[in-house]
Structure formats: C-alpha cells, structure tokens
Amino acid sequence: MPEKVGDDILIKIDGHILLQYFKFVMRGRNMKKVFIHAYAAGNLGDDLLIRILCERYPKVHFRICADESYKERFKDIGNLSVYSPADKYVRLIDKVINRIKSTDRGFWKLLLKTSYATVHIGGSVFVQHQDDFGAAFRLDEELSARSKRIYVVGANFGPYTDEQYYRKYYELLQCYEGVCFRDRYSWGLFQELPNVVYAPDVVFNYKADIFASEKKQVLISVIDMKNRTGKWGISQYDQSYKKFIINLADEYIKRGYHVKFISFCKFQGDESAIEEIITLAGGWQKGQVSVCYYEQNISQCIRSFAESEIIIGTRFHSVVLGWLMKKKVFPIVYDSKTKHMLEDNEGSFYLELSELEQDAGQIVQKIDEIKVPDIESLVIESAKQFQILDKVLSNEENI
Numbered sequence: 258m259p260e261k262v263g264d265d266i267l268i269k270i271d272g273h274i275l276l277q278y279f280k281f282v283m284r285g286r287n288m289k290k291v292f293i294h295a296y297a298a299g300n301l302g303d304d305l306l307i308r309i310l311c312e313r314y315p316k317v318h319f320r321i322c323a324d325e326s327y328k329e330r331f332k333d334i335g336n337l338s339v340y341s342p343a344d345k346y347v348r349l350i351d352k353v354i355n356r357i358k359s360t361d362r363g364f365w366k367l368l369l370k371t372s373y374a375t376v377h378i379g380g381s382v383f384v385q386h387q388d389d390f391g392a393a394f395r396l397d398e399e400l401s402a403r404s405k406r407i408y409v410v411g412a413n414f415g416p417y418t419d420e421q422y423y424r425k426y427y428e429l430l431q432c433y434e435g436v437c438f439r440d441r442y443s444w445g446l447f448q449e450l451p452n453v454v455y456a457p458d459v460v461f462n463y464k465a466d467i468f469a470s471e472k473k474q475v476l477i478s479v480i481d482m483k484n485r486t487g488k489w490g491i492s493q494y495d496q497s498y499k500k501f502i503i504n505l506a507d508e509y510i511k512r513g514y515h516v517k518f519i520s521f522c523k524f525q526g527d528e529s530a531i532e533e534i535i536t537l538a539g540g541w542q543k544g545q546v547s548v549c550y551y552e553q554n555i556s557q558c559i560r561s562f563a564e565s566e567i568i569i570g571t572r573f574h575s576v577v578l579g580w581l582m583k584k585k586v587f588p589i590v591y592d593s594k595t596k597h598m599l600e601d602n603e604g605s606f607y608l609e610l611s612e613l614e615q616d617a618g619q620i621v622q623k624i625d626e627i628k629v630p631d632i633e634s635l636v637i638e639s640a641k642q643f644q645i646l647d648k649v650l651s652n653e654e655n656i
Contacts (some may be wrong), residue, residue: 287652288318288336292372294400296379297323300522301551301558302574304330306378306411308555311337313643314650320368330553340364366403374649375404378411378459380439380573381594383426385417388489394425401432406649409436409513410642411459413594416445416489435645440597454641458598460577461632461639467556469564474515476565477502478483478575479534480591481526491591494610498589499530503538504617505569510545512621519561520550521572567624573598580635585627587620589613602635 293310296303311319311334315346319337321327327339331334340347347364354363377400386393401407409430417423430436438444444455467608481504482495506516518534520527528550535546549561559578562568567626568579571589576598579586590596599607605627608615 288316289373290318290320290371291650292368292375292404293319293337294322294375294377295321296382297321298522298524299325299326299330299552300525301555301574302460302521303379304555304558305378305463305574307331307337308334309459310376310378310410310460312464314646317650320372322365322368326553340368363592369400369403373405374434376512376646377406377407377409380411380413380458381592382409382412382488383414383417385415385419385422388419388488389418389500390422394422394429397426398429406434407432408434408646409438410646411437411439412443413438413440413597414446416593418488422559434649437574437642437645439642440594440596441601442593452645454644456641456644457601457635457639458529458574458577459639459642460574461581461636462642463578463581464576465559465563465582466530467559469560471566472515473513473566474517474565475506475509475569476561476575476579477506477516477518477569478521479518479527480521481530482591483530484526489592491610494591494613497613498610499534499537501589501613501615501617502534505620506534506538506541506546507618508621509567510541514566515547516541516545517547517549517561519558519564519575520548521575523550523552527572539647569624576604580630580632583629583632585624585629587627589626602630 281561291314293307295307297307307321308331320340321337322340322342325341325343328337328341331337331339332433342348347352350367350373351361351363354367360366360568415599425447430447430453431450433452436447436450438453438455441455444453447453482491482498484625485491518531520531531548535541549558551558562578562582562584565584568575568584568586569589570576570579570586571591573595576586576588576595586605588595588599588604590599590607590609596609598604606623608620
C-alpha cells in the first residue's frame with residue numbers, strides 16, 4: 258500500500274472512518290512506533306510479557322492486533338494501541354488495500370510497514386506442532402520480510418521432530434536484528450549466530466507492586482490436558498493428573514491450608530479443568546477451596562501469588578512468578594520448556610507427568626523441604642532479554 262491512502266479512495270470513505278484513520282496516523286506521532294507480534298488469547302503469562310515490554314519503553318508507541326477484549330484488558334497501558342478486527346475502520350482499510358493490491362490482512366501489513374520495528378515476544382513461539390509446518394513458517398517469514406527490523410524476545414525453540422524445521426528457522430533467524438532465547442538449550446541450537454543470545458525468562462523483569470500478608474495458603478496452577486492432543490499431546494495423562502492434584506489438595510486441607518486454584522487462560526481450558534477437579538473431588542467445603550480466574554484482573558492474580566505460602570505450578574509462568582515472589586515452588590512439568598528452565602537454574606524438586614503415581618503425603622513432605630530460591634542473579638540476568646532492544650528503543654530519536 259502507498260504511504261498515504263490516495264484521495265480518490267478516501268473520498269469513498271465516510272467521515273467517521275476518516276477520523277479514525279487520522280487518529281491512527283497521528284497517534285504517537287513524536288514517538289517510535291513498534292509493532293508487537295504476540296499470542297493474544299487471554300493468557301496471563303503472555304499478557305505479562307506485553308505489559309513488561311510496554312512499561313520498559315514508555316517513550317515508544319506500541320501497536321498490537323488483538324480481539325476487542327484487549328482494549329479493556331490493556332486500557333491502563335498509555336503507550337499501547339490495540340487494533341481489533343472488529344473495528345469498523347480496520348475492516349474498511351482492509352477492503353481498500355485489498356482492492357488496490359488484491360491482498361488479505363491489509364491493515365496488519367500496514368502496521369508492519371509503518372512501524373519502526375517489530376518485536377515478536379512470547380514463549381513457545383517456535384514449536385513444530387504439525388508435520389506440515391509450512392503455514393506457520395510462511396507467517397514468520399512474512400513477518401520478517403515486511404518488518405523494517407525484527408526482534409525476538411523471550412522465546413524457546415522446539416520441540417520439533419523434523420530437521421528441516423530447524424534448518425529453515427536457522428536460515429530465517431539469521432535475518433533478524435536480534436533474538437533472545439529464554440533457555441540455554443534453545444540458545445545452544447543457534448549459538449553460532451552472532452545475533453542470538455540467552456537470558457532468563459522475561460517475567461523475571463516484572464515489578465510486582467503488590468504487597469499482601471502471606472496466608473496459610475497453597476496456590477495451584479492447573480492446565481487442561483483432556484484437549485491437548487496432536488504432535489505433543491498429553492491427553493493420556495488427564496485423569497492421573499487430576500487425581501494427583503486432588504490428592505495433593507486433600508493433604509494440604511488436612512494440614513489446615515486453604516487451597517486456591519488459579520486459571521491462567523480460559524481459552525486453553527484452565528477454568529474447565531479447575532471446575533472438573535472440584536467436581537471430581539466432591540467433598541471440599543466452600544471455606545477450604547477458592548478459585549482465581551484470569552480475565553482482566555491481573556492485580557488479583559498477582560495478589561494470589563503474593564499471599565500464598567506454597568505454589569504448585571503447572572503453568573510455566575506460575576513457576577517463574579512463584580520464584581519471583583520468593584515462595585516454595587513445586588513444578589509439575591508437562592512440557593520441555595519448563596524442564597529446560599529448571600535445568601538451567603538447578604531447579605528444586607519437581608515431577609514430570611509420567612511420575613504422578615506417587616503418594617501425595619510423601620510429596621507434601623518433600624515440598625516442605627524445598628528452600629525458597631535466591632533469584633537475585635536471575636532477576637539481574639533477565640534484563641539481558643532486552644539488551645539488544647535497549648540499543649534501539651531507549652533513545653528518543655524518532656525514525
């Protein structure tokens with residue numbers, strides 16, 4: 258699309274749309290504009306990554322394409338514009354560009370073209386989910402080709418089964434201005450590339466300005482395994498996992514603990530998994546168990562971590578947040594990304610899904626012996642996730 262929409266096309270657009278397009282052009286006029294490519298599906302971990310990025314560079318105007326709910330979810334982030342496919346002017350600009358160039362996703366491409374840089378931020382963003390990975394690769398290829406400069410922050414690479422998948426990404430990532438992986442395993446696959454570095458997970462940079470008195474409470478992060486099928490499916494562990502969680506909760510309730518379940522992502526089934534666990538358990542009293550579901554209530558979720566004594570974490574970032582808040586953390590490893598992080602940091606006692614047929618009482622005793630980790634060095638090192646971006650976004654020059 259041209260740098261400016263031609264007058265002959267704008268004449269056909271009503272005044273409201275012209276106004277919205279003018280606001281799009283003018284917003285952040287005196288700031289660098291940076292496009293964020295991220296998983297925007299209501300996942301607490303991924304939403305934290307976006308927040309951390311925007312807060313680190315307050316003089317940068319960030320843009321993201323996400324559904325309408327994100328306008329409310331991120332309304333407090335002053336330097337972030339959320340563009341939804343439901344926006345009338347977005348749909349109209351898509352149509353206009355399609356008529357000019359016969360292309361889809363015109364507004365998305367316009368954002369890439371008019372942005373100083375693209376930041377692809379996320380965790381498991383390079384996973385071979387299918388034998389035919391062509392569609393996913395082409396999206397990353399187009400993202401790179403249409404961006405003036407592109408950076409990856411906070412990712413891990415794999416798992417993958419096809420050597421061709423690795424080779425194609427090895428070639429593609431050479432074209433990026435900077436890539437920072439969050440585990441040494443991923444970095445090791447690309448360590449010959451000078452633009453690839455390693456630093457601990459982005460969320461170790463999170464400044465949790467929430468203080469809560471610690472309670473005799475266990476916070477349990479769960480995921481839905483029933484619907485996780487496919488190449489890296491774990492659905493076969495669904496029943497044993499739920500039974501294990503119930504037995505652990507029972508043990509803590511016997512010891513006088515309050516048990517709180519936390520859902521990181523409704524879309525991925527966390528809430529339904531929690532509801533099924535509570536139903537299967539049957540006899541828990543209302544005062545013994547409670548829930549915290551992430552929707553737009555990030556402060557409430559962070560408070561749940563702050564007030565808990567023990568974190569039982571299946572979600573990757575539940576482990577990170579637990580460590581960050583200096584809690585005893587017991588990880589349940591369902592994916593190699595968590596195992597790689599634990600190996601990097603000599604993580605404490607944990608179990609993989611194939612090891613859950615164990616006595617809950619003995620597990621609780623082992624959790625009692627876990628020491629609260631000293632993560633000062635992790636927090637310092639995690640700032641290196643942004644060491645490449647700092648060089649191009651921290652100065653005030655507008656390009």
